[in-house]
Structure formats: structure tokens, C-alpha cells
Amino acid sequence: MRAWVVAVCVLSVSAAVAMAEEPGVETAAVESEVAMEKGPARPPSIGVLIGVTAGGDIEDSEVAYGAQVKLPLGEPFFAALSVSFITDTFIGDASEVDQDLTSIGLSIGAEVQAATRCTVYGLFGPNFNMADLDIRYDTELPPGASVKGDVDDEVGFHVAAGSTYRLADHVGLFLEYRYTFLDLEATITGTRSDGSRFERKAEGSYDFGVAAFGLQYLF
Numbered sequence: 001m002r003a004w005v006v007a008v009c010v011l012s013v014s015a016a017v018a019m020a021e022e023p024g025v026e027t028a029a030v031e032s033e034v035a036m037e038k039g040p041a042r043p044p045s046i047g048v049l050i051g052v053t054a055g056g057d058i059e060d061s062e063v064a065y066g067a068q069v070k071l072p073l074g075e076p077f078f079a080a081l082s083v084s085f086i087t088d089t090f091i092g093d094a095s096e097v098d099q100d101l102t103s104i105g106l107s108i109g110a111e112v113q114a115a116t117r118c119t120v121y122g123l124f125g126p127n128f129n130m131a132d133l134d135i136r137y138d139t140e141l142p143p144g145a146s147v148k149g150d151v152d153d154e155v156g157f158h159v160a161a162g163s164t165y166r167l168a169d170h171v172g173l174f175l176e177y178r179y180t181f182l183d184l185e186a187t188i189t190g191t192r193s194d195g196s197r198f199e200r201k202a203e204g205s206y207d208f209g210v211a212a213f214g215l216q217y218l219f
Helices: 002-038
Strands: 045-056 063-074 077-091 095-113 118-137 146-151 154-166 171-181 183-191 197-205 208-218
Touching: 045 077, 045 171, 063 208, 077 118, 077 208, 095 154, 095 171, 118 146, 118 183, 154 183
Parallel strands: none
Antiparallel strands: 045 063, 045 208, 063 077, 077 095, 095 118, 118 154, 146 183, 154 171, 171 208, 183 197
């Protein structure tokens, strides 16, 4: 009889313990599910990109490349620093102009989780632009004649939208389209064959877009 009473007590205590533990197990499962839905935390990252110029005042699409650094500011905001290099060619009746442009951008953006490993983001901010011109003529200039073009450094403004996908803990991919609003002013100077000099100024908008694909390292 005593043994039966002891057995009933043991079973009762075991059942009570099991019932007490069940809510904790359920809570852990819910927390795990929520964590999966939120996805991994977004750490600082550095990435390289390659793409093509497209949109705006681009004459012909050319290869663009660059790099960017993103620093989280607190959900969902981040700051980014980027540098990109683009080339454009302008073809006239008797000349061809190659323009190489370096754009350094400082951005503020917001990024939200779209899936477990995928985010979407948007950003905007100013950028500092430096351009170089190379002018070539279809025919050789007369002896003693020369032409040179200089473009002033200018500040523009950009907006962008993109998406990231985390491949592993420290490796991710991203797609981005960035559009820059920019006005440029150029000075064309040269020497005529008779030795006299001339100078011309030109200014206008040079808006451009870059569609890029990149690889990033997450710290």
C-alpha cells in the first residue's frame, strides 16, 4: 500500500513538472519562429559593385563600377558612403568626347526585411562629382592648334532603391538602381593655328543612372 502511494505521488509530481515546462517550450518555439521571420540582424557591410549606366543624359550605356560602405544607425535606418566610376562618350560631327566621372556619395536610407534573408531599401543624399574630358577630332588639327576641356567639380543629389540577399553569415548580394541629378560646367580652351587663344564655356544638366549588381561582406 505504501509503495502504491509513493508511486502515485511520483507520477503526480512528474505530471505537474511536465505541465509547468510546457509553456516555456511553447514560448521558446514562438520566439524562434519570430526570430526566423525577422531574419538575421543587419551589421555594417562593405561591398563592391559592377553595372551599367542607364537613364538620364547618358548617350550610350557603359560599364560602371565602384564600392560602398553601409553603417546601421538603428532600425530601420542606415548611413552609406559610396564611390562609383562611370564613362560616357559624346560623338559630334567632327569630334568625339570621352568623359570619365567619379562620384562620391553620402546617403541616409531605410532598410526593411522582405523575407528571411532578403531586405529592400531606399536611400538619398548629396554626392561630389569630378569629371575629366578627352577631346578627339576626326581629322588632324592644323599645325600649332590645340583644344583642351576642363570640367568643374560639382555637387549633385542622388536617390536609389535596391535589395539585398544574405548568402551566408558574412556574405551577401545586392541589386541597386541609383539616379543622380547633376549640373556640370565646362571650359573649352585652345590655341588656333595662328597662335591666338580662345575660351568657351558650356553648362547644362548631366543626370545619369547606374544599374548595379554587387557582392558585400557583412561584419
